[in-house]
Every structure is written in C-alpha cells, then in structure tokens.
Amino acid sequence: GIAVPPEPTTSSFPPSLYHTFSDPAEVVFLRSHLLRWYDKDKRELPWRTLALTESDINIRTYAVWVSEIMLQQTQVATVKDYYNRWMKRWPTVQDLAAATIEEVNQMWAGLGYYSRGRRLHEGAQKVVLELKGQMPQTVDDLLKQLPGVGRYTASAIGSIALGQVTGAVDGNVIRVLCRLRAIGADSSSPAVTEALWRLANLLVDPERSGDFNQAMMELGARVCTPKGPLCSQCPVQSHCRSYHRVHVKQEQSAKELLGKLDMPDIEDCIFSSVNSGTCSLCPSEPWDDQLGVQNFPRKPPKKAPRAERTLTCVVTRPGEAGGEEYLLVQRPNKGLLAGLWEFPSVLLQEDNEVKQKRALCEEVNRVLRSCFNEHLLQYVGEVVHIFSHIHQTYVVYSMRLKDRAVTQQTPTEKRQWLTRPGLQEAAVSTGLKK
DNA sequence: AAGTCGGGGGC
DNA sequence: GCCCCAGACTT
Structure with a gap:
C-alpha cells in the first residue's frame, strides 16, 4: 500500500550534475563573463575605493571588516553614510580600540542590530591588546579571532582584502546560485546551504577571488533581484538553468538546448537514485511548471511578529x-x-x-x-x-x-x-x- | 532547528 | 503592507 517512486528515467546525464558546475569550460565562461560585467558596471562604493587605493594591508583589512559588518542584513544605500562617518572618526583599528562603547553606540544609532557595533569595538580592542595591532590575515583566523565575524564575513574579508581563495555565500549569492542551478529546495536547509558553499568555492576565480565574490553579490543586488529579475541584462543568462526552465523549455529547440546544457527533466532529480532516492536540492512536492525565475530560491513560510x-x-x-x-x-x-x-x-x-x-x-x-x-x-x-x-x-x-x-x-x-x-x-x- | 536581534529600500 | 537585505549568535 505504500507508493513507490517510479524508476529513474534513463538520462545521459546523472541527475546530480543538474545542480552543479560539472563542465570546466562552463566555469571559465561564468568567471570571465561575471568579472567582465563587474569591471564595466560596478558601483563606486567608499569601501571599494579604500580597498583599491590602500596599500597597507592592516588598514585595508580593517576597512573591509567595518564595511562587511555594517553590510550584514543592511543594504548598501543605508550603509554608505554610516561607513564614511565611521572611517573619518576611526581610520584605523587602533583609533577604534581607543573609543568608548558609548561613542560606538552613538555612531551606530539608527543602523540596527547594535551587537554588531559592540563586537566591532570588542574585536578592535582584541586586535590591539592581544594581536599586537595586527589584523588576522587568513579566513580561519578572521573567523576564530574576531567576534561578530561568521562564515560569510570571514570569507568576504579574506577574499576582498587578502586575496584568499574562497567563495562567500550571502543572501545575494544564495539567490544567484539557486537560479543558476535551478535549486528548488528551501535554501535555508543545511543540505542546501552546504551545497551552495561547495558551488561558491568551486566557481570562485582563484586569480580574482575578491572581485569575483563582489561580482556575484552585485549581480544579485542589481540584476538577479528577488522580484522582477532583469534577466535580459544578465551576463550569464545563457547558462542559467532556472531561466531556461522557465523561458526556453516550451520553445521548439528546447530539447536540443537542454541536452547541450546538461539539463535533464526535473523529475530525474526528484526521483533520482542518487542521495537515497531523493534529490536534496529539489522540492519534495511536484514541480509547478508555472514557477518563474523569481521563485528561486524557495523561502520557508515566515511567522507573524x-x-x-x-x-x-x-x-x-x-x-x-x-x-x-x-x-x-x-x-x-x-x-x-x-x-x-x-x-x-x-x-x-x-x-x-x-x-x-x-x-x-x-x-x-x-x-x-x-x-x-x-x-x-x-x-x-x-x-x-x-x-x-x-x-x-x-x-x-x-x-x-x-x-x-x-x-x-x-x-x-x-x-x-x-x-x-x-x-x-x-x-x-x-x-x-x- | 528555532529564536533573537533593527531599520530601511523599493515595490 | 510586504519582502528582503554583503548574518551572527544563543538556546
């Protein structure tokens, strides 16, 4: 009496490949197109100007650290003025360490999530008092030594300020990757989170890790937006699996195109023999063919405040x-x-x-x-x-x-x-x- | 795994 | 109104 999933249909492509970057040539394509777009279209932002012109690695790392903390759950437009005021008052980690928490709270007032300011201040004092004034210089040390710096922020600082080769998965990157690889499962689940970090680490350009990560985030912020994504302006539209599922599938050449791009039918994933019979990156319920690009990634229902x-x-x-x-x-x-x-x-x-x-x-x-x-x-x-x-x-x-x-x-x-x-x-x- | 922790941009 | 934002930390 128990429903048995149908046998997986024979496909020339293993279903798991549908959700990853298996073709080295495609990785090269995505890196080059994203970086070219970024070089041409990137916004002038105060922390970018500073990171490019500052040769002192300690000051550069501090500047990126401050920007990344302020940018946690906070949009670029909101952060700009706070960042400029902060860096003008405390240009170095030593200056911040010498401030009082009262001054920090005053500077942070209105920005929200006030523990961020407090931990930034605590971290600065730790750098000065325990680390001889030297900012941590690896992702691992950033993560371990700086309070308020988690997996994403350590990777962002490490790649942008220090050239460490690592992906950096924030809200923008989650959205971009889920769309690029048509990942339809709840993106907050641990399995999907780990998969996204693997994808980000696989995709990052080792020659320009910081720029590449910023390119992914900037694409998410300005093109691959939560609602109404501007797919016509996207530099990697041709390699986006959610775009093809939604916009190309019904066209005449769909079969041929899907084959070329290594895109099996979604059911091949749902009932895959890989991963104990179910694809952890596909929704467990039947796929809705009306689903648009903007529906990736799937969000869990939220609770009333x-x-x-x-x-x-x-x-x-x-x-x-x-x-x-x-x-x-x-x-x-x-x-x-x-x-x-x-x-x-x-x-x-x-x-x-x-x-x-x-x-x-x-x-x-x-x-x-x-x-x-x-x-x-x-x-x-x-x-x-x-x-x-x-x-x-x-x-x-x-x-x-x-x-x-x-x-x-x-x-x-x-x-x-x-x-x-x-x-x-x-x-x-x-x-x-x- | 679920709560806690702010405020605002943009539609 | 609503979604979501360059998330981290506690329970």
Whole structure:
C-alpha cells in the first residue's frame, strides 16, 4: 500500500550534475563573463575605493571588516553614510580600540542590530591588546579571532582584502546560485546551504577571488533581484538553468538546448537514485511548471511578529538656557537595543492598562528618586514601531516638571537629561525618535 | 532547528 | 503592507 517512486528515467546525464558546475569550460565562461560585467558596471562604493587605493594591508583589512559588518542584513544605500562617518572618526583599528562603547553606540544609532557595533569595538580592542595591532590575515583566523565575524564575513574579508581563495555565500549569492542551478529546495536547509558553499568555492576565480565574490553579490543586488529579475541584462543568462526552465523549455529547440546544457527533466532529480532516492536540492512536492525565475530560491513560510505594548513617559524639565530637557535612562547591555537610551518605560504584560499607569509612574519615581503622583502623567498617544520580530506599540505619556531643583540629586541610576538637538545625536533607537 | 536581534529600500 | 537585505549568535 505504500507508493513507490517510479524508476529513474534513463538520462545521459546523472541527475546530480543538474545542480552543479560539472563542465570546466562552463566555469571559465561564468568567471570571465561575471568579472567582465563587474569591471564595466560596478558601483563606486567608499569601501571599494579604500580597498583599491590602500596599500597597507592592516588598514585595508580593517576597512573591509567595518564595511562587511555594517553590510550584514543592511543594504548598501543605508550603509554608505554610516561607513564614511565611521572611517573619518576611526581610520584605523587602533583609533577604534581607543573609543568608548558609548561613542560606538552613538555612531551606530539608527543602523540596527547594535551587537554588531559592540563586537566591532570588542574585536578592535582584541586586535590591539592581544594581536599586537595586527589584523588576522587568513579566513580561519578572521573567523576564530574576531567576534561578530561568521562564515560569510570571514570569507568576504579574506577574499576582498587578502586575496584568499574562497567563495562567500550571502543572501545575494544564495539567490544567484539557486537560479543558476535551478535549486528548488528551501535554501535555508543545511543540505542546501552546504551545497551552495561547495558551488561558491568551486566557481570562485582563484586569480580574482575578491572581485569575483563582489561580482556575484552585485549581480544579485542589481540584476538577479528577488522580484522582477532583469534577466535580459544578465551576463550569464545563457547558462542559467532556472531561466531556461522557465523561458526556453516550451520553445521548439528546447530539447536540443537542454541536452547541450546538461539539463535533464526535473523529475530525474526528484526521483533520482542518487542521495537515497531523493534529490536534496529539489522540492519534495511536484514541480509547478508555472514557477518563474523569481521563485528561486524557495523561502520557508515566515511567522507573524509578536505584539508588545510598552508604556513610556516623556519627562521634561526647564533647561538652564531656556528650552526643555528630556529624561533618558540606559537600557541593559544585553538584549533588544542593548545599551541604548530611552524614556522611562514599562513593558505592558496584561491588559489592565489603567493600573499599569501606576507602574509607569513608579518607574519614573525610581529613576528620579522622587515621589510624584501618577496624575501628573498626561496621556499623549500611541506610536507603532515595527521590528522584524516584534510589533511594538509605545503608549506615550508625558510629565512636565516646572522646577529643576527636584531632579538634581545625585543619581544612582544611569540617567541623563538631553536637549532636543542633543536627543537627535544621542545613542537612541529610531522608535524613540518617532 | 528555532529564536533573537533593527531599520530601511523599493515595490 | 510586504519582502528582503554583503548574518551572527544563543538556546
């Protein structure tokens, strides 16, 4: 009563070859065309200019390190200004090591994933204090010695700054490779991830590893885009298996072309005798022939962000030179928005908001070491702020102090008063600025 | 393997 | 609104 997969159809090409680069001539073609396209069309980016003109290997490695950390899960357009400001203030790893975490948080404010800035700072101090000021000079050492540098980032720094021969698999490269080899399984699965690293290491041009990796990423960012890929502009369209599956398969010459390009029918992979009967790089369910290039790679279904409500109170007092000052307290050094400053807040656990107003007032009194009445808190409104995993609603109150005197005793808590302009430059989250 | 950790570009 | 971004780290 158990359904048995049909016998694999006889094919002149082993199914596994469908998902890899088995022809040396094709590898040569892909390298040369990608690099030619990159040389002609690459964007002028600050970290590229620096990497090309800087002869000091230590400074070059530091510059690429900073850029790669900032670029984690962050688009080029967002990073540019942050990178320029950072390198102007801390041009060398020694300069960064001499900074304080407060300065780093201030510089990183608004960029997100704040542990990146903290680990960059920690890494710089480690380089100066433990490594004699010398940046690690192999992929292996980068990975082992620098906090916040994982498999991808170590490979990217190693290839771009040091010419180490390794692939570098980021989100762009995942997409490009899945399309080039028509890999239809969930790209986040371990089997597919390992396969993609093997492909990247096989494909990388050993003569120009850094440029080649950047070419792959730039292709993913500007041509082989998640939605609406610009296949007509792609330098390697003729060797893209997903493109041929989608656009060429139905044409008259399909059979001949598929044969030339070593492209068996997808069923040959799904029911392959290789890999214990199932191809780990093909979807387990029947293939949808309507699937377009833009559907590679397949993404796992995502979960809804959890909802949170936070009561927060904007406490102001008269400034010494007119205007007003805002009360800020520092968040814990771990977890969400670690080390950043915010208005006194309480996370709303239950639905009894009226009673929680008292808790918010108690928090204000704890910070100020005062005993204000909760009726001084005035409801202002709500601000919604979306994190990737939290749908945060800030329920905002305000409290206006008329007298500076009551707020000037020595604090035991980490707190500070900032003017409105001071607030804009402080180490605060985007949500607080809203 | 699943969560945690931000913010914005671009459609 | 939604997807995704030159991911790493913890549990």
